[in-house]
Amino acid sequence: MNDISTNLFENIRLGKFKIIISKNQSVSPQLYLDDVLRDMFNAQNITSPEELYEHWKSFVKEDYVKCITDIFQIKYSDKLMEIEYPWKDNKDNCLYIRVNGHFIDNDSHIEIQGYQQDITSLYTLNEIDNKLYNIRDPYKYKKYCSFYSDVYDEIYEINLEKNYLQTIFFKKRTNKTVDENGDVFKLIETHVHPDDRYILLDMLKKENIDKMRLEKNTKRIEFRSKKKSGGYEWVRMNCMLVTLNTKENILLYGYSIQERKQRKAAKKEMEAIVSAIVADHTAVLDVNLNTGKINPLKHNIGDYTSAYDINEMIDNLVKFYAQKTDEQKIKQFLSVDNLRKIALNNTQAHCDIQLKNETFGYGWLRISAMGSKELYDRVFLMIKNISGDYMLEILMNEYVSKNCEDLYYINCKTNNFIKFSGENINRNNLSSQGLDYIADVQQYVDRFVVEEDQELVRQKMLPIYVLEYLKNTGFCNLSYGIIDDKGDYKRKFVQFQYYDKENNIILLMRSDITASYMLSVEEERKIRKDAITDYLTGVYNRFGLEKEFNSSLPVLEDSISAFVLLDLDNFKNVNDILGHVTGDKALKKVASILKQNFRNSDLVGRLGGDEFVIFMKNIKNEDMIPNFMKRLLKNLNLEFTDGINTVEIAASIGVSLFPKNGKTFDELYKNADKALYAVKNNAKNGCTIYGQNVIYNYI
Incomplete structure (x- = not known):
């Protein structure tokens, strides 16, 4: 059995380690490695634990040394820690290492023991990445940028502790401006237009960083950046706070808006x-x-x-x-x-x-x-x-005859009015003429105007209001609804204009806008729907999902609900091998399967990329979840082809329960994500519930 374990660890390049850091600073740290890690770190001939620690530390990439040593100095009590870092050997070969371990705080020393694994394959750039992009840090590119590289021209990281800017990647086809690392304030001085430097300096102020952290918002800024060829071009940067290996940094995602x-x-x-x-x-x-x-x-x-x-x-x-x-x-x-x-x-x-x-x-x-x-x-x-x-x-020949149902001449001094034009058979309006315009308006409102618009029309059609509005703004108009003699709803638009300003004589023109009004109402309804819908798949987007989730909370307090976080396995290969058109088809197919497998009362949404969320409201008990998810996993085992290449995809699922694992969207998402991470680390194509150690796989 030990031989099998050793061979397995060697095959996946995973080994055990232990670090002892004395609380007496005069005592050097010690590192103990098993044979797998000794071979990985080229340390087969080093016997002294102190020398082994220094050997290992000396090849940790410079940017990450302080991050790792800081973590080692934090005093935890038997807490699990996980970090990732690049390690370069004496031949300048770069490995990417993931560390999982426990802190044990003794009286005399801190002890860290656990596993380290070579995960370089996860951060190996493919041919497409190398062809399209200049990637300065493959590790951070994979961490930060792989989903955004098609959208943005360049991405930078600002280390807030050191005020240090690092270029992560930029597209080769762009007129690159900053291709260097260094002090962010010096780079602003040398690469940003003098009139725009305040924009970045303001963004880097402590109070604004605190605000970004508190509101969890992305800040958008625009400024002119120096071009290689000389001069400046406008760029837009989306700024967000991120945490990598416990360190908080600012990411700048940028693209050119010069043509715009x-x-x-x-x-x-x-x-x-x-x-x-x-x-x-x-x-x-x-x-x-x-x-x-x-x-x-x-x-x-x-x-x-x-x-x-x-x-x-x-x-x-x-x-x-x-x-x-x-x-x-x-x-x-x-x-x-x-x-x-x-x-x-x-x-x-x-x-x-x-x-x-x-x-x-x-x-x-x-x-x-x-x-x-x-x-x-x-x-x-x-x-x-x-x-x-x-x-x-012009008014009589053009505007009235072509655009108005009725035209009235109103003498505001005498309160008389007369109809200039319009069909006499139109009974849904004022009288043809009269000696009391104000009284006629009141009768018209009572008889035809819909209840919700009556107060508006009573006020805005009075001469005293119309004259005051014309005097102050030069125009006066209103829109309202009526019920005609046939019982149909119609929308009317009334416009007042001066005819004889000195003598307070005005013209009233009324038009029927029912068709355009109904169209605008339908467009408004569509806009509201589009605002909460994912444009590609037709399910809720994040905004819509959170909105509907929050609306459901008042009726969920006494019931169990499940927050299902689903991430597609191997989806990136669909885009890379079969193309983004097929990738879009795959996302639509997955969304369709989700809608078919869940109830109409459940909320199905896409958060972005290949990440979906389903909120199952009012489930009977949590025991039904594993079997249901196994059936769902079976349905999500799909394959796509272009006739030459075939790519298979599956799904990994993490579930958190309401209200046991959280009562807010963010709490449930966070815990479902932890469950999902456990599945991803296991073998993918499975499901687990937060707080449980059982992973249900579809085989």
Whole structure:
């Protein structure tokens, strides 16, 4: 039996060790190793325990020496400790070692004894990693970055104790800025734009680090970083606190946002141009119909020598200056096809649009297009504010006839009103005319307006309110629901405008917006659903899972529930060998199996990567869990192929119980994760319940 154990330990490169550290600092530490570890650490010929300790310690990678010695100095009482560290031999070969051991605190010395195992294979980089990335620390790359390397361009670690920045990895295709390790404050000084250095320095302040720790949040910062080729580029860094071998560090996950910033700046410039055109009331633009580019010819702000795109101008007019009701009219009139017809026919045409009230008060804008005999690929646009004398003409001919159900003329001084236009058969509105507008509004509200909107309409349709709002903001409008004569729900939009400001005469325009309102309600419902749903698998995302979990707590106090944490085994090979498309299919398949195997009342969610959580509410007793999980493990033994290569996946499951193992999401997750870790260390493809020593495997 001893021979079998020895051979087994040799095969998995695992051996026993014991370290004795005297409390008398004048006595050197001692290290005892079995034959497996002596061979692993090239120490076959060292007999003295003191020399053996120094030999082992001298080849521990420099960054990890203090971390290990600090752990050895902590006084535990028979507590299990586990750390990982890199060890380099005299041939500069690097091993990655995992230590599991117990601390025993005696009167005269501290004793650490347990096992050390060579886990180098876990941190060996594959061909894809080496091809795509410059990896400076394979150990930390595997620990921190393997799931994020596709998303981020570069990742750094800041040792808070030493203020030391270390590069973990960066993509070879990026314009790398920092490729060195050193004092973080010096690197900020040499690699960050002077105007942006305060951003990182502020992030590193103790109070902000304490805040990150307390809130457990990721902090996002943006700054300009120096490029290899000179100059600076904008980068975004996500900063988070992590703990490795008991030491707290900051991780910086970064990627370039230079193109995004450039697009934003260009868009801002275009918005300024359009704003200047409208504010100036007049402008002349030269449109190249072959390229769609525009060059302003007349402007009071300055020379704009660079042209911009007609489609972007349309977007800005619609977004910032025109009423929603004019959106399609603008797009049709300024389309390249329509402008080309004007140019080819050498004709003139115009389009009148209403300006947004909140920006310009009331007013109208006329865009005229004119062709040229000599230039068939060009058209000239003249933009002019036509408010004032043209207001009533435009209002009657364009806005009312095309966009309004009804138009009312209201004299706020006399309280009289009369209907200018609209169908007389429309009975769901004010009277056609009257001598008491206020009383008519009250009757209209009582008869048609839905109960939840009645108070709003009573207030906002009163002349005293409308005049005050027009005076202060230049606009006054409201939206509300009614029940028509047929019993159907309709949504109405009412807009007030001045007709004669001096004499307090206003116009009331009413439109039906039922279709767009119903669409927005449906979109809002979809947005709320998307916010709690994992986009890939259709199950809950982490936010949705925690939200539903917390909502369930009030009815779970007197029952047993199970928090199931599931992690896929061998999933990384699906992505690496078969590709991410197949990887996505695998995740969808797993989510489908989970939904089929659990009740509708159970919560199924994906936390990210290949990690899933199921919260089984109100189970009868915990004894049913092992058999249920065995069936689930069987269903999750899957294989995927591309016709050439085949990859098999399975699952490892950790379970914690509510309320025995925790009453919050974080507590249950933490304990389920510990159970999952035990399964992973055993043989995977199994399940265990937190606090139990039994692992249930599917065979």
